[in-house]
Amino acid sequence: MLSGLACATAVLLGASGTALAFAEPRPEPDAELTSAATAKKIRADAGIVLLNSHVSGRNHPASTARANIADTAAGGRATTSPWSDVGVKKVTLTERMLTGMLKMRAAGYKFRVTTIVGGDHSTNSRHYAGLAFDVAQINGRAVSSSHPSYRTFMNKCRAFGATEVLGPGNAGHSGHVHCAWPR
Structure with a gap:
């Protein structure tokens, strides 16, 4: 496989009528288009x-979680807050973070x-790199050290590829x- 390319199989008929298959390079799907579909x-x-x-x-409607997903769903990029470190x-x-969110729901x-x-x-x-999300409520209950399933939620995030998972404690x-x- 060529770097950055996926392969599609094409079939041609040889002179004797025998089917010949070969791999034809094609571009990978655009990451932003894939992220847009997942955000939708x-x-x-x-x-x-x-x-x-x-x-x-603080008030900055363009940088809320809802606005971040709406902007991504529209094919754009998410906005950070003016008071952030950046x-x-x-x-x-990132597609892997967005997919992780959907996997948690599934x-x-x-x-x-x-x-x-x-x-x-x-x-x-990693928030500033589009790699993280925070959750303050799971299954209708606020996250705290007494939440009955915050640990299993954290473990499931890890199972779906998260490498930095933090919570109560x-x-x-x-x-x-x-x-x-x-990253």
Whole structure:
């Protein structure tokens, strides 16, 4: 296989009428188009609630979780918040993070996403790279150390490829679960 290319099989008939098959290179699907389709599925799923405000109380409608998914579904990029460590910039939400979100829903969880690239995170946060999302409610209950399934939610995120999973018991994560995919 050629780097960056996928193969399609073409069939030609040889001189004797024998079918000859060969692989023909074709471009990989555009990552932003794939992310747009996945974001549309997320937006349409009533079991994934996308917060339309910031938990900090600051106002910047363009950088909410709902706006991040809407912008991606429209084929655009998500917007970070002006008070973030990176200022306002446009970020492509990665397909693996978006797919991870859908897989969590398919695993039977209903959840509220509070932030994707918006908000304020540590300087090198995977949020700013379109690789992470935070969840403050799972199956109708706020995330806390007494939530009956926050640990299984975290384990399932890991099973679906997240390599940075934090929640109650981790500094700064007592009220939410953070799921992030590798860079």
